[in-house]
Amino acid sequence: MKKINTNNALEIDIGGLKLANPVMTASGTFGYTQECRELISVSELGAVITKSITLQPSPGNRPPRLWETTAGLLNAIGIQNEGLDDFVHSKLPLLKSAGTRIVASIAGVCRQDYEALAKALDATDVDAIEVNISCPNIEHKSPTTLFAQDPYTTSCIIRSVKKQTDKPVIAKLSPNVTDIGLIARAAEKAGADAVSMINTLIGMDVDIARGKPRLGNITGGLSGPAIKPVALAMVWQAYHRVKIPIIGIGGIMSTEDAIAFFLCGASAVQIGTANFVDPAAASNIIRGLRLYLKNRGMKNIRELIGQLKV
Amino acid sequence: MQKLQTKAEILINKEIAPGHFKMALCIEGFAGKARPGQFLHIRAGAGYEPLLRRPISVHRISDRQDIVELLYKVNGKGTQLMSRRSKGTFLDVIGPLGNGFKVPKGQSNFVLIAGGMGVAPLVALADRLATYRKKAITVIIGAKDAASVVCVKEFQEIGAKVIVVTEDGSRGDRGLATAMLEKIIGDFDIRKASLRAGPRSVSDVTIGDYAPEVGLYACGPMGMLASVAKIVKPYKIKTQGSFEERMGCGVGACFGCAIKTQRGYERVCKEGPVFDLADIVWD
Ligand SMILES: Cc1cc2nc3c(=O)[nH]c(=O)nc-3n(C[C@H](O)[C@H](O)[C@H](O)COP(=O)(O)OP(=O)(O)OC[C@H]3O[C@@H](n4cnc5c(N)ncnc54)[C@H](O)[C@@H]3O)c2cc1C
Numbered sequence: 405m406k407k408i409n410t411n412n413a414l415e416i417d418i419g420g421l422k423l424a425n426p427v428m429t430a431s432g433t434f435g436y437t438q439e440c441r442e443l444i445s446v447s448e449l450g451a452v453i454t455k456s457i458t459l460q461p462s463p464g465n466r467p468p469r470l471w472e473t474t475a476g477l478l479n480a481i482g483i484q485n486e487g488l489d490d491f492v493h494s495k496l497p498l499l500k501s502a503g504t505r506i507v508a509s510i511a512g513v514c515r516q517d518y519e520a521l522a523k524a525l526d527a528t529d530v531d532a533i534e535v536n537i538s539c540p541n542i543e544h545k546s547p548t549t550l551f552a553q554d555p556y557t558t559s560c561i562i563r564s565v566k567k568q569t570d571k572p573v574i575a576k577l578s579p580n581v582t583d584i585g586l587i588a589r590a591a592e593k594a595g596a597d598a599v600s601m602i603n604t605l606i607g608m609d610v611d612i613a614r615g616k617p618r619l620g621n622i623t624g625g626l627s628g629p630a631i632k633p634v635a636l637a638m639v640w641q642a643y644h645r646v647k648i649p650i651i652g653i654g655g656i657m658s659t660e661d662a663i664a665f666f667l668c669g670a671s672a673v674q675i676g677t678a679n680f681v682d683p684a685a686a687s688n689i690i691r692g693l694r695l696y697l698k699n700r701g702m703k704n705i706r707e708l709i710g711q712l713k714v
Numbered sequence: 715m716q717k718l719q720t721k722a723e724i725l726i727n728k729e730i731a732p733g734h735f736k737m738a739l740c741i742e743g744f745a746g747k748a749r750p751g752q753f754l755h756i757r758a759g760a761g762y763e764p765l766l767r768r769p770i771s772v773h774r775i776s777d778r779q780d781i782v783e784l785l786y787k788v789n790g791k792g793t794q795l796m797s798r799r800s801k802g803t804f805l806d807v808i809g810p811l812g813n814g815f816k817v818p819k820g821q822s823n824f825v826l827i828a829g830g831m832g833v834a835p836l837v838a839l840a841d842r843l844a845t846y847r848k849k850a851i852t853v854i855i856g857a858k859d860a861a862s863v864v865c866v867k868e869f870q871e872i873g874a875k876v877i878v879v880t881e882d883g884s885r886g887d888r889g890l891a892t893a894m895l896e897k898i899i900g901d902f903d904i905r906k907a908s909l910r911a912g913p914r915s916v917s918d919v920t921i922g923d924y925a926p927e928v929g930l931y932a933c934g935p936m937g938m939l940a941s942v943a944k945i946v947k948p949y950k951i952k953t954q955g956s957f958e959e960r961m962g963c964g965v966g967a968c969f970g971c972a973i974k975t976q977r978g979y980e981r982v983c984k985e986g987p988v989f990d991l992a993d994i995v996w997d
């Protein structure tokens with residue numbers, strides 16, 4: 405494990421998850437690092453959030469799984485992954501050799517799935533657990549489409565996960581709700597050490613020539629620059645409702661985008677779709693933030709958090 | 715870091731047929747890196763419209779020079795932007811990506827079948843095959859009309875026998891490339907005895923009983939690849955096809971480019987784009 409420099413202006417503690425810098429790669433957009441290792445230096449990253457892991461191997465949704473929209477991307481991958489055992493035995497050792505913090509993202513169709521995943525991961529050396537209760541591409545045993553659409557189911561799952569692990573638990577929230585503040589509060593009350601927001605917005609596109617949907621799964625999740633304004637508003641709304649750290653996600657492509665999230669109240673950011681456009685995006689943002697703080701004489705990134713002038 | 719994300723200088727970008735462009739790029743350190751069937755992931759413009767990179771096959775590669783040629787058809791926003799980029803400007807590229815074509819030992823008779831822009835990677839393959847001794851290369855090019863037939867000269871210069879088929883009959887035979895493939899395979903069967911004399915040209919070769927010596931390669935739309943798979947099935951000829959799916963990352967990280975195989979969903983950008991046709995599950 406890389407030693408964290410205490411003089412580092414970018415160093416931050418996210419509910420017990422200590423990071424050398426507040427820039428992570430978002431779940432589902434960075435694989436398990438080996439795919440990207442040939443292109444960028446992974447050890448520079450604050451953390452890598454893995455593709456969501458399910459208990460059993462999951463085949464994913466039928467193709468086509470991607471469709472590009474105006475400054476955005478629709479995806480309906482459906483959490484294709486090889487399951488918990490494969491993750492622990494073959495993916496994790498490799499991940500740990502990447503020289504950065506590893507946050508395991510978990511997903512399930514019922515509370516028991518999350519419990520089992522958290523219990524198993526607690527025994528491993530992942531640095532934290534991100535609970536994906538907001539994936540629009542899998543079906544849940546829940547009255548709402550997503551667990552994160554209801555404060556009660558959100559709190560049930562987070563509480564169960566917390567009981568299984570001492571590792572920092574991050575609740576990943578959905579923008580497909582009426583009041584994000586309410587859900588963030590529910591997660592906080594249930595014991596979440598941080599919330600990350602946002603997951604993708606439910607969306608679809610249509611091929612009018614064939615009269616068919618563009619995605620095999622009909623609907624998918626929208627990400628990329630197109631969703632940044634939505635994500636910023638939600639981070640800002642949640643910032644006034646919870647005390648736990650917020651990790652901002654959604655359309656962050658540049659240092660400027662990241663700064664906007666910090667100003668709105670994020671303590672860290674995750675980079676998703678930008679990795680596809682430019683694998684060096686996260687590294688560039690880390691460098692950009694360092695420069696920004698230095699040029700303004702700021703000693704720590706914390707001085708920026710929530711400083712939006714309204 | 716084996717793969718490159720780098721700036722590639724455009725040396726040539728010219729229209730060689732209506733809507734078809736040939737682009738030559740100079741990529742520092744690229745010599746000897748790419749194999750036929752691999753692709754580059756290209757950022758067409760600098761902004762977010764279009765947002766994603768575009769996958770384009772390596773069309774001609776040199777083992778000694780840092781130059782790679784691409785052949786592309788203007789399809790939508792991305793390729794249109796590419797077509798407007800002028801000589802001397804730089805493109806952001808990642809590559810070479812994916813697994814290329816394999817040439818199993820013992821093969822000496824090659825049949826390449828291309829539908830539309832499927833010719834693009836097959837020229838690189840033919841270039842490579844031409845370096846083998848005692849080979850025979852037959853290329854079937856299928857296109858919509860005469861104006862979309864490209865690369866005939868390139869294949870001929872390599873020493874391949876070229877058969878052109880167009881859907882409207884405006885050049886070569888009228889019909890589909892796959893119908894021509896069926897005819898050729900039948901032809902091979904009749905002449906099987908002559909193989910023992912040593913294969914020299916395509917008409918001396920049998921496919922049926924000597925399948926291991928034949929390398930069949932296909933690149934084109936999904937429908938065409940499905941039909942090739944059906945045609946070759948009774949002959950047990952191992953056939954490699956290059957597939958297309960919409961891509962996000964291009965490096966295997968997002969699982970966006972899934973294709974259904976006997977082993978489950980695999981990634982066109984990582985396990986592919988070249989797959990054994992027998993491994994694909996056709997829906
Ligand atoms: C491995 C591979 C190699 C390829 N090689 C060549 C080549 O050598 N020459 C060539 O002309 N074309 C090639 N293609 C197809 C080429 O990538 C598409 O024509 C191009 O991406 C279309 O982009 P556009 O912006 O012009 O069209 P748009 O329709 O605006 O594209 C919108 C979105 O769809 C994607 N897309 C559209 N068509 C395709 C497609 N057929 N395959 C994958 N993604 C697609 C784009 O990447 C983008 O995400 C290849 C595709 C793949 C997967």
Ligand SMILES: Cc1cc2nc3c(=O)[nH]c(=O)nc-3n(C[C@H](O)[C@H](O)[C@H](O)COP(=O)(O)O)c2cc1C
Binds near residue numbers: 628
């Ligand atoms: C192809 C793709 C796959 C994703 N898979 C997951 C996933 O498995 N788990 C998860 O929590 N989020 C997943 N996401 C959502 C991202 O982590 C992120 O929340 C979202 O894309 C918004 O950020 P962005 O605009 O920076 O991409 C995925 C996103 C994309 C584009």
Ligand code: FES
Binds near residue numbers: 970971981
């Ligand atoms: S495009 Fe991301 S896995 Fe193939």
